[in-house]
Amino acid sequence: MTTAETRRLVARLWNYCDVLRDDGVSTIDYVEQLTFLLFLKMAHERANRKLNPDKSLKGVAARWQLLLDTDGDDLEVAYRHVLEDLGKQPGTLGVIFRKAQNKIQxxxxxxxLIVDLIDKEKWSNQGVDIKGDAYEELLAKGAEDIKAGAGQYFTPRALTSAMVDCIRPTPDDTICDPACGTGGFLLAAYDHIIREYSRELNPDQRAQLASGGISGVELVDGTARLAAMNMLLHGIGKPSGPSLIRVGDALAEPPASYPSVVLANPPFGKKSSITVIAEEGGKANREDIEYARRDFWVTTKNKQLNFVQHIASMLGMPGRAAVVVPDNVLFxxxxxxxxRRRLLQQFDVHTLLRLPTGIFYAGGVKANVLFFDKKHARPDTPWTSKLWVYDFRGDQHFTLKQKRLKRDHLEDFVKCYQAGDIENRIETDRxxxxxYDELLARDKVNLDITLVTDPGLDNADSFLPPDVIAQEIVEDLEAALGEFAAIAESLQRAKKERNVSE
Structure with missing residues (x-):
């Protein structure tokens, strides 16, 4: 829960972002630099505490002291060498500092930043909630910087919270997100378990939660480091231990473990240049990178469909999943x-939440949440008996600034979901x-089902408020301009780096 102390920490750190922005340091770059420096500061505190100092962090702690003792151009050189050295280390160290670069010239x-803003705080003495919430606030602010492309890794907290409340993870679950971004789903699941079971947790369950029960995979180095730091600040994992965030392409190989809970918002976008070769084979262009996934049902370049197949394959038995998917997966x-046919046959696909537009940082995204369970096989009978559709799209309109999606907006869905008692659900207009037979009778097993229509489409005299329409137009334009700005920025950065290397 956000506190005055959390707001103070965020304000102090965030205000300095405006100073650095004039030097070309983007919002997400600033958060990344904070990640490096906060890790070093915390390692220094833990290695030098009076009671039970962490000797395994002595080497890392010495690097923080080096930065404190160095000034001028020597500081820039020392910092660069620190980042390079730590990026070669194994475990959590390697994930946080992998390919790290100094963006503050x-x-x-x-x-x-080192002395006045970070060193003066005692991060290891702060409560986990305070420092964790402060970092979450920084990530949320970073996600608002559409020009930096940060929003693509951020799922609205209201949505992650509602999904977790429906899935209801327990201390005995193993939880994974194969496209974890900054770790929002993993932390929401952890918070739910602590909130609901804190008094019942035994030492083994606490150890499992902190060191392996919750894990994620992230393709992008910079985002993976944010996730690893986010989890550390929430008490998950150890600075000197193995990382719970694996850097890599989750689709590249069959799963090595089978979690009982999967929560994910796989990346949206156009078709991938990578084709996954499924069990039945299939041809790919020679210039494409091929993945040999014998556990997949079908070969496709559509990465959203591939993530659905991957999650279906990795889900343990019994297991339950909640996955954000764009409309094209449904039709x-x-x-x-x-x-869709295989999923309905082999899994209990019991709930579909139709999401409104205007809630994601990528403009114009039309998405849904698909809930399905994995149970023991029964070849002669499909597992899906009923798919319950909750339409929260037709008459709902949100924007990122004037009308943001809040947890209260999804309360009716969570109540209708009836976690733990879905057999006794009650039908409503939404x-x-x-x-199962009705779904198969639909053309191409189309699950793109609308229950609530926009009244503005049926009645010429009924329109959205002008300010809502204007805001939606503005945000769509900002998103498009942001994409161009991000491309231009990356090209300029590449040119500068080329000039420096020459």
């Missing part, structure tokens, strides 16, 4: 139809069941 401003023919 002014030694005076770097010194101020696309060919491979999409095959995936929430209706469709039998």
């Amino acid at each position: 002014d030694p005076a401003k770097l010194k101020r 696309e023919g060919g491979a999409g139809e095959t995936v 929430f209706k069941p469709f039998t």
Whole structure:
């Protein structure tokens, strides 16, 4: 829960971002630099505490002291060497500092960040909630910087909270997100378990939660380091231990473990240049990178369909999953139809939440949450008996600034979901069941089902408020401009790096 102390920490650290922005340091770059420096500071505190000092962090702690003792151009050189050295280390160290670079070129401003803003705080003495919430607030602010492309890794907290409240993870679950971004789903699951079971947790369960029961995979180095730090600040994992965030492409190989809970918002976007080769084979262009996934149902370049197949494959038995998917997963023919047929046959696909637009940082995204369970096989009978569809789209309109999605907006869905008692659900105007036979009778097993229509489409005299329409237009334009700005920024950065290397 956000406290005055949390707000104070965030304000102090965030205000300095405006100073660095004039030097070309983007919001997400600033958060990344904070990640490096906070880790070093915390390692220094833990290695030098009077009671039970962590001797394994002595080497890392010495690097923080080196930065404190160095000034001017020597500081920039020392910092660069620290990042390079730590990036070669195994475990959590390697994940946080992998391919790390110094983006703060002014030694005076770097010194101020180290001494005045970070060293004066005792991060290891702060409560986990305070420092964890402060870092979460920084990540949320970073996600608002659309020009930096940060929003693509951030799922609205209101949505993650509602999904977790429906899935209801327990201390005995193993939880994984194969496209974890900054770790929002993993932390929401952890918070739920602590909130609901803190008095009942035994030492083994606490150890499992902190060191392996919750894990994630992230393709992008910079985002993976944010996730690893986010988890550390919430008490999950150890600075000197193995990382609970694996850096890599989750689709590249079959799962090595089978968690009982999967929560994910796989990346949206156009078709991948990578084709996954499924069990039945399939041809790919020679210039494509091929993945040999014999556990997949069908070969496709659609990465959203591939993530659905991957999650279906990795889910333990019994297991339950909640996955954000774009509309095309629900209606696309060919491979999409095959995936839907297999999913309905082999899994209990029991709930579909239709999400409104305007809640994601990528403009114009139309998405849904698909809930399904994995149970013991019964070849002669499909596992899905009823798919309950909750339509929260047709008459709902949100924006990122003027009308943000809040947890209260999803309360009716969570109540209708009836976690733990889905057999006794009650039908409403928004929430209706469709039998397995009804779903298969639909063209291409199309699950793109609308229950509530926008009144503005049926009545010419009924329109959205002008300010809502204007805001939606503005945000769509900002998102498009942000994409171009991000491309231009990356090209300029690449040019600068080329000039420096020459």
